[in-house]
Amino acid sequence: MAQEQIAPLLTPQGWELLNSLGPYSEKDALALNSTLRKAGHSPELVSAVLTQSRLRTKAEGKFGEFARQMIFTQTGLEQATRLNVAARHAERFAGAGISHVADLGCGIGADSLAFSSMDIQVTAIELDETTAACATLNLMPFPTATVRQGEATTVDLTGVDGVWLDPARRTTTTSGTTRLFDPEAFSPPLSFVESLAARGLAVGVKMGPGIPHESLPAGCEAQWVSVDGDVVEATLWFNALARPAVSRAALIIGPKGSAELTSPVPYDPLAQDVGTGPAEGYLYEPDGAVIRAGLVADLARSLGGHLLDPHIAYICAGELLDTPFASVYRVLEVKPYNVKALKAWVRANRIGVLDIKKRGMSVTPEELRKQLLTGSGKGPNKATLVLTRIGEDRVAVVVEPVSHRALPRTL
Structure with missing residues (x-):
């Protein structure tokens, strides 16, 4: 959203009109546009209000009811930390006794909101003018939060005892945005984060979940976070924020709460001393955070x-x-991977709904599903296939999802 689409909202009329709207509906947007224009509102205000209403409704997935009183940009919303994850960040700083956090590259202020809500003083820095304006509005309820427009790497950190960073991991050109994978190409780069940690500051930095283990700085704690099965970030913690007995962690956040799996040592692909065996009994498909953390x-x-x-x-x-x-899945049968044989199996078992999972095989589940179900008669039964390798053999494992109600005890 351009700066000119934020400005109309900063008047009493604009703010009141925005807050008077209900949830955004794409099918009703054209009619609402016409109604607001007929009521005498300017085209600029109507455009700004409808755009913001759409973003607020989309933001409810990350911010819940708080989204109704916030201001967003499209990019800022996409990159913002989910509120329940930002709360975890804030708890880490509060638990370490940090009193003043510099949020370098604060975006729309999601993490600063969480810090401020725990009575931590925040100095939030954002380079983009429009995004900084959004952060300013979002942090207005907190008198201990200050937003400044500026470059993260040049901020005076005098009086600050904790630093939080969410580096930009995309570059924007005339043809769109491109994801960056080299941590030194981030803005600011990972080397800048390490330089802050070298000064003894309590530092936390949000990275993409795909960061390779070999890129992790020595001595930090790396925590991969999964929310409802989606791996959303890898967080690196330094100095007072790092737990002494944890090198790697997978934090799983779901409807029933959270759980964490940790290791005291860095990942070593040659030290994974677990045997291999057949597909039998129960098949466990690890959460993505467990896989990313090297904790399988x-x-x-x-x-x-x-x-x-x-x-x-x-x-x-x-x-x-x-x-x-x-x-968790119950293993029912193991078949060689053969499309013709699997198609016959689908037809014989009158399968009309087929879930396909795969790892270690260059198969597109959507295309294979279409192949197997075409001409099968669309039977009433459901089935799940897990396609994978066992040694040199490609196999299709027929499994049945295990309901949580059937599980005997918690690990």
Whole structure:
């Protein structure tokens, strides 16, 4: 959203009109536009109000009811930390006794909101003028929060004992935005984060979940975070914010609460001392955060299980356990991967709904599903296939999801 689309909202009339609207509906937007124009509102105000209403409604997935009183840009919303995750960040700073946080690259102010709500003084810095204006409005209820427009790497940190960073991981050109993968290409780069940590400051930085283990700075704690099955970030914690006995962690946040799996040592791909075995008993599909954190072997050991392949994140175990770190399936049958044979199996079992999961195979589940169901008669039954490798063999494992109600105890 351009600066000129924020300005009309900063008047009493604009703010009142925006807050008078209900949830945004795409099918009603044209009619609402016409109604507001006929009521005498300027085209600029109507455009700004409808755009903001749409963003607020979209933002409810990240911010809940708080979104109704916030201001967003499209990019700012996409990059903003979810409120329940930002609260975890704030708890980490508060638990370390941090009293003044510099939020460098604050965006629309999501993390600064969480810090401020825990009575931590915040100095929020944002380079983009429009985004800084949004952060200013969003942080107005908190007198201890200050927003300044400026460059993150040149901020005077005198009096600050904690730093939070959310580096920009995309570059914008005339043809659109491109995701960056090199941590030194981020803005600010990871080396700048390390320089702050070297000064003894309590530093936390939000990174993309795909950051490779070899890019992690020595001595930091790396925590991968999953929300409702979606891996949303990898957070690096330094100095007072790092837990002394944790090198890697997978934090799982879901409807029933949260759980964490940790390791005291950095990831070593050669030290994953878990055996391999057949697809039998129960198949556990680890959460993405567990996989990203390199904790699949740790999870397999805790389940008393084995891997199907040393390079593929599927675990099988004889015992059925309730774990927040994986989805669980009962193994029914193991078949060689053969499209013609699988098509016959689908037809014979009158399968009309087919869920396909895969790891370690260059198969597109959507295309295979269409192949297998075409001409099958659209039967009344449902089935789940897990496509993977066991050694040199490509297999299709027929499984049945295990309901949480059927799980005997929590791991």
